[in-house]
Amino acid sequence: MNPRLSVAIITLNEEANIRRTLESIRWADEIIVLDSGSTDRTVSICREFTDLVFQQDWLGYGKQKNAAIDRAGGDWVLSLDADEPIEPALADEIRAIMASPDARDGYRIPRKTFFLGRWVRHGGWYPDYNLRLFRKGKGRFSERVVHESVTVDGTIGATRHAILHYAYPDLSSYLASINRYSSLAVEVMAQRGIPARKTSWVTIVFRPVATFLLKYVFRLGFLDGKQGLLINLFHSWYVFAKYAKAWERTQRRAAAGNRGRNDLFL
Numbered sequence: 001m002n003p004r005l006s007v008a009i010i011t012l013n014e015e016a017n018i019r020r021t022l023e024s025i026r027w028a029d030e031i032i033v034l035d036s037g038s039t040d041r042t043v044s045i046c047r048e049f050t051d052l053v054f055q056q057d058w059l060g061y062g063k064q065k066n067a068a069i070d071r072a073g074g075d076w077v078l079s080l081d082a083d084e085p086i087e088p089a090l091a092d093e094i095r096a097i098m099a100s101p102d103a104r105d106g107y108r109i110p111r112k113t114f115f116l117g118r119w120v121r122h123g124g125w126y127p128d129y130n131l132r133l134f135r136k137g138k139g140r141f142s143e144r145v146v147h148e149s150v151t152v153d154g155t156i157g158a159t160r161h162a163i164l165h166y167a168y169p170d171l172s173s174y175l176a177s178i179n180r181y182s183s184l185a186v187e188v189m190a191q192r193g194i195p196a197r198k199t200s201w202v203t204i205v206f207r208p209v210a211t212f213l214l215k216y217v218f219r220l221g222f223l224d225g226k227q228g229l230l231i232n233l234f235h236s237w238y239v240f241a242k243y244a245k246a247w248e249r250t251q252r253r254a255a256a257g258n259r260g261r262n263d264l265f266l
Contacts, residue, residue: 003098004029006074006136010064014082015041017166022049024085024164028078034068042082062141062148072136079132079141079150083166084111090161094133097159105154106134113165115174115231123221123232124214128165129158146184174234182241189246199247207243212236 007028011018012035022045025031031050035043036058046053056067069077076098080086090109097103110127113120120126131139131150139152168174215221216232224231 003076004074005076005078005094005098006030006032006072007078007080008032008065008068008072009034009080009082010061010068011035011038011042011046011082012058013038013040013042015045016169017083018042019045020166021080021082021085022046024088024091025078025080027091030072030074032068032071034064034071036064060143060145062143062145065141065148066143069136069140075136077134077136077139080163081165081167084163085166086163087161090159090163093159093161097133097157104157105138106131106150106152106156108156108158109133110159110162111165112162113167115168115227116170118224118227120221120224120227120231122223123216123219123228125221125231127162130163131156132163133159145187146181147188168231171230171234174231178234178238178241182238182245185242186245186249189242190249199243199250201247204240204243204247208236208240211239 005028007025007030009018009021009032011033015038022031026049031046031052033043033046033050033053034056035046035053036056043053052071054071056064058064059067065079069079076094078094097107108129108131110129113125113128131152134150134152135154138154139150141148141150167177212232212235215235216228221228221232
């Protein structure tokens, strides 16, 4: 019997992206969509491609993706975001991997990010390998609130062909994602016990500048034209927002602590 592939996708109000992604993987044996309460046409579009559309209140990125994986019935799982169609050549490569007796237990897949209509090749944006393909039962996402990644129990390889990433169709959507992800990153920092000195004003000023110089100058982001300038400026703004919000959190906690101590004398 040929091995079967399950594709697992989580969604929330993704009607602008999901059809393109589903079209690219309609050849899969099974498509699982785990939606967290979309109010647009996401669910109805998904039901054009699969009957396996489920609802689940939001659990956080890692837990939500694991909940989708748990519903997979195939021998292999490919985890995609709603804005991540795959190259046709990657489909052929995945089929060849599953049919091979020498297949590894998991595979990192390069990702091509598109920004304002252009594939961003430099600045560290490509190949941007992500471990997304793995044998069922061998891979799980870390249950972090953001920047979740797959851990595989076994051997790992890499594919030649890519996932296509259409996360930022315009500047407004990128700004919104910066606000959302920087707030989530602060939660991760707090859980990890990042010391207050890591959120000093030196860090808040230096880290964004260093990030921009690294990506735009030393990693040749300037070769991507205006899109390269904008995406790397925005990414530096994300770094600034993350550490500024972390500093704000430490100040609020310190103020709350002082109020608590003062209350002892009332």
